[in-house]
Amino acid sequence: MAKGKYTTVSIPVTLYERIKKLVELTGFKSVSDYVTYVLREVVAMHEAEKMTSPLSEREVEEIKKKLKALGYI
Amino acid sequence: MVSAPHGGKLVNRVASGQKRERLLEEARELKRLRITRDLAVDVMNIAHEVYSPLEGFLLVEEFQHVLDNMRLPDDTPWTLPIVLDVSEDEVVGVSEGDEVALEVDGRIIAVMEVEEIYGYDRKEYARKVFRTESTEHPGVKEIYSRKDLMLGGRVTLLDHMRSGFEKYLLWPAETRVLFQERGWRTVVGFQTRNAPHIGHEYLQKTALTFVDGLFINPVIGRKKKGDFRDEVILEAYKALIEHYYPRSSAVMSVLLYNMRYAGPREAIFHAIMRKNFGCTHFVVGRDHAGVGNFYGPYEAQEIFREFPDLGITPLFFKEFFYCRKCGGVVNERFCPHDESQKIRFSGTKVRRHIMEGRRPPEEIMRPEVVDVIMSFEDPFVE
Numbered sequence: 001m002a003k004g005k006y007t008t009v010s011i012p013v014t015l016y017e018r019i020k021k022l023v024e025l026t027g028f029k030s031v032s033d034y035v036t037y038v039l040r041e042v043v044a045m046h047e048a049e050k051m052t053s054p055l056s057e058r059e060v061e062e063i064k065k066k067l068k069a070l071g072y073i
Numbered sequence: 074m075v076s077a078p079h080g081g082k083l084v085n086r087v088a089s090g091q092k093r094e095r096l097l098e099e100a101r102e103l104k105r106l107r108i109t110r111d112l113a114v115d116v117m118n119i120a121h122e123v124y125s126p127l128e129g130f131l132l133v134e135e136f137q138h139v140l141d142n143m144r145l146p147d148d149t150p151w152t153l154p155i156v157l158d159v160s161e162d163e164v165v166g167v168s169e170g171d172e173v174a175l176e177v178d179g180r181i182i183a184v185m186e187v188e189e190i191y192g193y194d195r196k197e198y199a200r201k202v203f204r205t206e207s208t209e210h211p212g213v214k215e216i217y218s219r220k221d222l223m224l225g226g227r228v229t230l231l232d233h234m235r236s237g238f239e240k241y242l243l244w245p246a247e248t249r250v251l252f253q254e255r256g257w258r259t260v261v262g263f264q265t266r267n268a269p270h271i272g273h274e275y276l277q278k279t280a281l282t283f284v285d286g287l288f289i290n291p292v293i294g295r296k297k298k299g300d301f302r303d304e305v306i307l308e309a310y311k312a313l314i315e316h317y318y319p320r321s322s323a324v325m326s327v328l329l330y331n332m333r334y335a336g337p338r339e340a341i342f343h344a345i346m347r348k349n350f351g352c353t354h355f356v357v358g359r360d361h362a363g364v365g366n367f368y369g370p371y372e373a374q375e376i377f378r379e380f381p382d383l384g385i386t387p388l389f390f391k392e393f394f395y396c397r398k399c400g401g402v403v404n405e406r407f408c409p410h411d412e413s414q415k416i417r418f419s420g421t422k423v424r425r426h427i428m429e430g431r432r433p434p435e436e437i438m439r440p441e442v443v444d445v446i447m448s449f450e451d452p453f454v455e
Contacts, residue, residue: 004138004141027378038381040380044384054078055083064250072324
């Protein structure tokens with residue numbers, strides 16, 4: 001595992017055993033690596049769903065003017 | 074909806090209007106740090122959303138985390154240290170908590186809140202980022218030539234450094250609006266630092282098959298001797314787009330950026346920047362961001378497996394070539410013929426043709442692109 005701080009999360013032993021078997025057949029080094037990978041993927045997806053437009057309407061209008069002037073739109 | 078900004082926020086640290094005037098006036102009273110044009114590019118990219126979620130140059134914890142884990146301390150993927158190096162002499166009298174003015178070409182372009190001043194281990198930096206300590210590697214050589222200390226802290230841009238390419242320069246907030254105006258929900262980013270040959274074109278068009286739009290984003294920055302000059306690359310792409318792309322599906326703007334040649338780590342970084350521009354997909358080719366034989370041909374593709382949370386989908390491609398037997402441009406996934414039938418697209422071969430005043434064959438480069446390149450008296454960097 002990469003350097004850094006870690007904490008413990010509990011998962012059912014049965015799930016742990018299933019992942020352990022799976023990990024043997026994959027490129028993952030450990031159950032922790034596998035769980036970290038899967039969680040990162042899922043968490044990133046949920047975070048992205050929650051995001052709103054980073055620009056205000058006024059900003060968008062200003063940008064459109066510039067894009068028109070440059071011939072992009 | 075185009076891609077969400079990396080780390081969840083599009084960071085803009087450009088001062089404007091009265092605030093800019095006030096900060097500029099205050100900056101004139103601050104200690105000035107002269108920075109290189111390369112660092113000024115990083116300042117502009119931080120301030121103009123390209124390096125979101127960064128708000129400034131890395132602090133020591135962030136720097137170490139990036140070296141060790143290829144992530145920021147909050148777990149956001151981040152593979153290249155964005156750092157400002159200074160000598161001890163330059164920061165005499167500067168303490169953590171002070172502000173300094175950053176100056177380039179004799180002009181103040183930004184103010185920086187100095188949050189930390191710290192030392193670093195050049196060999197560790199080289200080994201972790203470039204996977205080598207060899208000074209044969211241009212990135213390593215550059216690291217070894219850096220000054221002894223790093224300055225970490227937020228920057229605020231007050232003025233732009235002129236690049237000469239302003240007409241072609243769009244920032245992430247702008248490309249995001251552009252993509253929306255074009256009705257693109259999915260956009261593939263294409264990074265380039267070369268004049269386009271047919272291999273590039275097929276790669277882009279194959280990627281375009283899967284998405285709404287293609288964002289060609291040539292890198293304008295420090296180049297090696299013998300590379301195509303920036304203006305040649307731009308004009309060559311303009312010709313290619315004009316003659317061979319539907320206007321509704323391709324757009325080009327430049328990226329001010331200096332290549333680090335960090336291979337796999339840099340491929341991830343390139344994808345992050347394009348995510349900030351609003352791309353949902355990114356083309357990762359053979360030996361992406363590599364140099365010499367420091368990285369395996371597909372190492373830069375393999376590293377993406379370590380980042381399930383990158384938020385941009387990499388599109389991996391094998392090398393395209395012209396096959397005489399197939400009678401067209403193909404790649405090894407669908408061409409069964411032997412090497413004698415293949416004409417490889419090689420940038421080196423193209424450059425040699427042009428240097429000798431010969432036109433590259435039409436199987437390798439579009440005639441309109443060749444015309445543009447050959448119209449330049451000296452298309453290469455001296």
